[in-house]
Amino acid sequence: MWSKFFLAKYVRQKHISIVDPLKGSKFWKMLLHNLPEVQKYSKWNVRDGKLSFWHDKWFSAGPLSNAHEVRELSGLSLTDCQTENGWKVEVFDQLVRAETTEKIIAELGRVKQGKDILIWLPKAHGNFSTKSAWECIRLRSPNLPWAKWLWNPALPRKMSIIMWKAQHNCLPVDDRVRRTGIPLTSKCDCCREGSYEDQNHVLATGEFAEQIWRMCASKLELPCLQGKTWREKVES
Numbered sequence: 001m002w003s004k005f006f007l008a009k010y011v012r013q014k015h016i017s018i019v020d021p022l023k024g025s026k027f028w029k030m031l032l033h034n035l036p037e038v039q040k041y042s043k044w045n046v047r048d049g050k051l052s053f054w055h056d057k058w059f060s061a062g063p064l065s066n067a068h069e070v071r072e073l074s075g076l077s078l079t080d081c082q083t084e085n086g087w088k089v090e091v092f093d094q095l096v097r098a099e100t101t102e103k104i105i106a107e108l109g110r111v112k113q114g115k116d117i118l119i120w121l122p123k124a125h126g127n128f129s130t131k132s133a134w135e136c137i138r139l140r141s142p143n144l145p146w147a148k149w150l151w152n153p154a155l156p157r158k159m160s161i162i163m164w165k166a167q168h169n170c171l172p173v174d175d176r177v178r179r180t181g182i183p184l185t186s187k188c189d190c191c192r193e194g195s196y197e198d199q200n201h202v203l204a205t206g207e208f209a210e211q212i213w214r215m216c217a218s219k220l221e222l223p224c225l226q227g228k229t230w231r232e233k234v235e236s
């Protein structure tokens, strides 16, 4: 229902890859913006050929419209290029370079029965999953030296996430909020006389945090950690 709605509202008779990317809701524009990325990782396995000759990605090198100027027959489908026994080579020759025709014929093979199948390339079985898509687009950073402590299964997940945020300096403390351009008067909740609340104060140098670190240091027989930053304390 969802895809039918968007196709009817924004795509209609056109091909989705030539729809004006500046028109439509914010969500729709975001979706169109990501379409090339989706195309990069997917490909049509041609059966009955109800696919755009120019704009669908059924050829390994990408949609033909990327490499060739669409001068004629812009609405041509692959079904239109089929005969009972094979492919209309003369049509391919008319529209693309001869060497491309050869590659197309080699890839298409013989005409097959059934519905065209869209394949998700990163997976051998060809099925799409959001997990696999995320693996394709995510930026991998090297593991933190203390990652095994931070993501330790003994810790509540909420605490792991808080520490992960701290590592990336994005805990929502007053100082961080001010840096995003929101003016506010800062006062921490961890000391009897409120101090300026930044990440280091909350996690290391505030009264409450110092008290906790003192207890930990004596239990773990660490040297005195007083006055050190939260990062120095964690690393020690």
Ligand SMILES: [Zn+2]
Residues within 6 Å of the ligand: 188, 189, 190, 191, 194, 195, 201, 206, 207
């Ligand atoms: Zn405080």
